[in-house]
Amino acid sequence: MFDWVSIGLIVIALAWVVQLVMSWKSKKIQPAFILLYMLGVLILMVSGYVDKLPVSPYEIFTFIAALIVLIRVLMLKK
Secondary structure, three states, rough: OOOOHHHHHHHHHHHHHHHHHHHHHOOOOHHHHHHHHHHHHHHHHHHHOOOOOOOOHHHHHHHHHHHHHHHHHHHHHO
16 A cells, blocks of 8 residues: 555656656646655655644745746746
8 A cells, every 4th residue: 555655756746657758748847747756755745744743944944946937937937
């Protein structure tokens, strides 16, 4: 059975697969990649919180950085 950390890491890996496949068609960062990546990091943060572990500042930083990139990518599409 998978634990939440494994699920979070699987979602992050899936995000990279989506980006890789989409990059063959376009050299742009895909919003689907960013959203899946953010979901994976969020699952990691929640799993740590549920297990009463401190949330890593690296997880918070990467989540916020991915959110900024997502906003930028969506603004450039307009």
